[in-house]
Amino acid sequence: MRGTLTATGIALVVLAGYTLSCIIRPFRDCWLCKGKAHHRSKRNPKLSRPCRWCRSSGKRLRFGRRLWNRARRVHRDTGVTAR
Numbered sequence: 816m817r818g819t820l821t822a823t824g825i826a827l828v829v830l831a832g833y834t835l836s837c838i839i840r841p842f843r844d845c846w847l848c849k850g851k852a853h854h855r856s857k858r859n860p861k862l863s864r865p866c867r868w869c870r871s872s873g874k875r876l877r878f879g880r881r882l883w884n885r886a887r888r889v890h891r892d893t894g895v896t897a898r
């Protein structure tokens with residue numbers, strides 16, 4: 816019983832920390848181009864192409880932030896407003 820409570824507490828703390836980090840830094844470097852916005856073609860390694868994954872920005876929205884944006888969109892579309 817005590818172990819279950821501790822595990823839940825740790826999970827909550829980790830979740831809160833992750834949420835906070837998503838608010839502070841909503842973007843992370845793109846995994847494909849490592850934030851350089853260009854990546855090398857597999858067939859021709861000398862050729863550098865604009866990264867399609869991040870649309871040449873070098874940044875990707877983090878998973879938590881994407882969930883947050885989707886939740887906000889749903890709220891807006893259904894006309895539910897926070898007071």
Ligand SMILES: [Zn+2]
Nearest residue numbers: 845848866869
């Ligand atoms: Zn990229």
